[in-house]
Amino acid sequence: MAGYRRFTKVFFLVLNIVFAIIFLLACVAPYLDPTKWWFISLIGLGFAFIIITLIAFVFFWLVFKPRYMLISLIVLIVGYRSISEFFAFHIPDKFNYEKPKDVLRVVQWNVARFTEWKRNNNKGSQTRLKMMDLIKEQNADVLCFQEFFTSTNPEYYNNLNHVMKELGYPYYYYAWDNDGYLHWVGQVIFSRLPIIDSGMVRYPRPSMPESLLHADMLFNNDTVRFYTTHLQSVQFKKRDFESIERIKNTEEGMVVESRNIFSKLKRGVIRRSAQADIVRQQTRLSPHPYIVAGDFNDVPNSYTYFTIKGDELQDAFLLTGLGVGKTFSYIAPTLRIDYVLTTKDFTVKQFNRIIKNYSDHYMLVADVQLKK
Numbered sequence: 001m002a003g004y005r006r007f008t009k010v011f012f013l014v015l016n017i018v019f020a021i022i023f024l025l026a027c028v029a030p031y032l033d034p035t036k037w038w039f040i041s042l043i044g045l046g047f048a049f050i051i052i053t054l055i056a057f058v059f060f061w062l063v064f065k066p067r068y069m070l071i072s073l074i075v076l077i078v079g080y081r082s083i084s085e086f087f088a089f090h091i092p093d094k095f096n097y098e099k100p101k102d103v104l105r106v107v108q109w110n111v112a113r114f115t116e117w118k119r120n121n122n123k124g125s126q127t128r129l130k131m132m133d134l135i136k137e138q139n140a141d142v143l144c145f146q147e148f149f150t151s152t153n154p155e156y157y158n159n160l161n162h163v164m165k166e167l168g169y170p171y172y173y174y175a176w177d178n179d180g181y182l183h184w185v186g187q188v189i190f191s192r193l194p195i196i197d198s199g200m201v202r203y204p205r206p207s208m209p210e211s212l213l214h215a216d217m218l219f220n221n222d223t224v225r226f227y228t229t230h231l232q233s234v235q236f237k238k239r240d241f242e243s244i245e246r247i248k249n250t251e252e253g254m255v256v257e258s259r260n261i262f263s264k265l266k267r268g269v270i271r272r273s274a275q276a277d278i279v280r281q282q283t284r285l286s287p288h289p290y291i292v293a294g295d296f297n298d299v300p301n302s303y304t305y306f307t308i309k310g311d312e313l314q315d316a317f318l319l320t321g322l323g324v325g326k327t328f329s330y331i332a333p334t335l336r337i338d339y340v341l342t343t344k345d346f347t348v349k350q351f352n353r354i355i356k357n358y359s360d361h362y363m364l365v366a367d368v369q370l371k372k
Contacts (some may be wrong), residue, residue: 013068016057020075027079027246028307028313034273035224041269042262044301045188047086048334049075059321085300085309088321088334095352095365096137102220103349103369107140108293108340110230110361111148113185117156128157131358134285136167138365142217143169144293146230150174153182163190173198173215186211187228187294203232203275203284210221210236212279222370225290231304232262232271256338272298276307289345289370295338295361309341316340327353327362337350340366347371 026043034041043050054072062067076083099105116124116132134166135143143163150160163169171194187210189198199232212229276296283292292313297303300315309315317325317340327338338361342348349367356363 009065012060016068018073019050019053019057020071023054023075023079026050026301027082030301030303032303034269034303038266038269040263041206041303044299047299047301051083068235081303083268085318087324088318090320091322092320093350095350099367103367104142104219105138105140105365105367106142106144106291106293107135107138108144108338108364110146110338110359111145112359112361114157114159115358117149117151117183119155119157127358132162132167134354134356134358134363140365141192142226143186144226144228146228146295147185147214148188149183149185151183156183168192171195173213175200175211175213187213187230189213189215189226189228191215191217193219196223201278203278212282224290225286225288227290227292229279229294231275231295231297232268234268236265268297272304278303280310289343291368292341297337300336306324312343314348315353316342317350319348325353327364329357329360329362339362339363344366345371
């Protein structure tokens with residue numbers, strides 16, 4: 001019996017040490033080049049699970065061997081920076097839709113092509129109308145959308161005209177990526193403020209034909225720059241999501257399915273790292289206070305996020321929110337991959353994450369104010 005207890009203690013001690021090492025690797029992942037250390041970058045996808053496990057070990061050792069809980073406590077303290085980027089510690093007030101004239105409201109949303117492209121009255125078209133109504137309800141000054149679809153074919157939806165005329169956003173800057181058949185898909189910035197300058201930087205191949213847009217706007221005698229982008233996705237198809245479910249249920253073919261999933265994850269991590277470098281280079285050239293709103297397709301404890309945010313920008317959710325702030329509705333309950341970042345010229349007044357399953361991403365709304 002004593003031998004069994006000793007074996008159990010050693011087993012859990014080794015397991016605790018293993019999780020402590022994995023946690024520390026996840027903490028250093030944002031500082032490592034993903035082209036060489038991509039497998040460490042992927043650890044960040046399970047960051048929440050790793051933290052929960054370490055906290056569970058704290059309570060476990062508190063009962064059976066209190067001094068061993070220092071293993072988890074020490075590494076959690078060492079990794080506080082990563083935890084603080086992952087988890088927000090503010091109890092938010094109820095979002096106030098009334099806003100002063102000196103406050104800018106920005107909406108960030110990957111609209112997933114508005115679900116339905118062709119004019120009809122099916123379920124997808126009804127969802128599209130709900131999405132448009134939701135956008136209108138926010139009464140935002142600026143809209144930053146990714147995967148925005150529009151068409152000049154009369155059989156399909158001209159979402160560009162709809163947002164301009166029906167929702168009241170007369171100014172826009174759009175990345176016209178020709179999708180064929182008079183269809184276009186890309187990033188777009190809509191505004192109720194005059195746009196006085198704009199520009200686009202395309203990411204190099206072999207990544208998807210994505211881009212970084214910026215638009216300069218006049219606001220209360222100041223010029224504010226907005227950036228929006230959509231970084232390389234993992235390009236999961238319906239089959240990939242089904243594969244993940246099979247892996248969860250440990251069905252046959254797990255090795256093959258896992259290899260396909262990891263191949264896409266690896267490719268996405270590497271390509272996003274190059275794109276993140278470009279975003280950082282371009283945004284730091286801005287002569288004006290600026291806001292970056294986009295779908296980074298990466299979690300907070302990643303090379304992508306740390307590179308773009310750096311020490312110069314502030315995360316609207318972290319300043320006002322609570323929890324992990326999930327923005328992607330599939331796969332895991334902890335995937336925050338959409339962001340609103342601002343320079344420190346701004347005060348973030350309030351932030352809202354609207355949990356509606358219209359798109360596969362949740363809408364983000366942030367109110368910011370230029371400091372005097």
